[in-house]
Amino acid sequence: MKKFPIIPDQRKDDLHNLHLLDKADFILFLAGNQFMLAKKLITNFQKKYPEIKNIFYETLPPKLELQQILANGAKFQNKIIPGNPDVYTSVSIENMQILEKENLIFKDYFIYAHNKLSLMVPKGNPKKIKSVYDLARTDIIISQPNPEIEDIAQYTINMYHQAGGKNLVKTIMKEKVKEGKTIFTTVHHRETPNKILKGEVDVGPVWHTEILNAQQQGLEIEGVEIPSPLNQETEVNYYACLLKKAKNIENGKRFLTFLKSDVVKNIYTKYGFIPE
Secondary structure: OOOOEEEEEHHHHEEEEHHHHHHHOEEEEEHHHHHHHHHHHHHHHHHHHOOOOEEEEEEEOOHHHHHHHHOOOOOOEEEEEEOOOOEEEOHHHHHHHHHHOOOOEEEEEEEEOOEEEEEEEEEOOOOOOOOHHHHOOOOOOEEOOOOOOOHHHHHHHHHHHHHHHHHHHHHHHHHHHHHHOOOOOOHHHHHHHHHHHHOOOOOEEEEEEHHHHHHHHHOEEEEOOOOOOOOOOOOOOEEEEEEOOOHHHHHHHHHHHHHOOOOHHHHHHOOOOEEE
């Protein structure tokens, strides 16, 4: 029996226009950390191509979306959602290489944006967290992206390794996990602001763009900047590809061209991303 990845019930807000899935003119699996601009992206795409009326899109972590593609489906609320997007985006070159090896995508995938890591803390930074090294402190509880389903997790692990070698990685990703002081996200780091606001954690490594989004929403959140190259800004690339089994292959091609437009570059810049 095929094992499908599970999309938790509470992540319905990452499945957009689910009622249109069966008659979609375009299906997009968008790397979930772009959730804040997804609606504007889709709206502007439809302005350019008004004939593309029915669009289903996901904003789940790209590693979970990858699992969905490879399994040709995912389980959500006792239903199986197909795993056949027209376009897939990811913040991991490895995901693209896996799909390429499986002969599921065309080879002309490309980079369209960049990001960097920051530390999200409560407003006022009550624990006085100043750097990545503070995450090893025994009084600090961390909301940590889950390595099983989040590509950002690998960037955070790389950051820990660069900052403090194997010892810091072990402290944060093993010892503090056992102590209950590193708490893995259930699905993705969109959960981190809520955990911080509820007082469940003291800090969480997130994309810089998510701190800006939280502040724009008026949340009692602030960021601790991480210096380069620890913030991984020279390593973080967003990739986009067309699936060979795309049902709407021409609309998929249109979207990939649209991603390279000045309209899209302006949208991404507004939300704190760095366009290619």
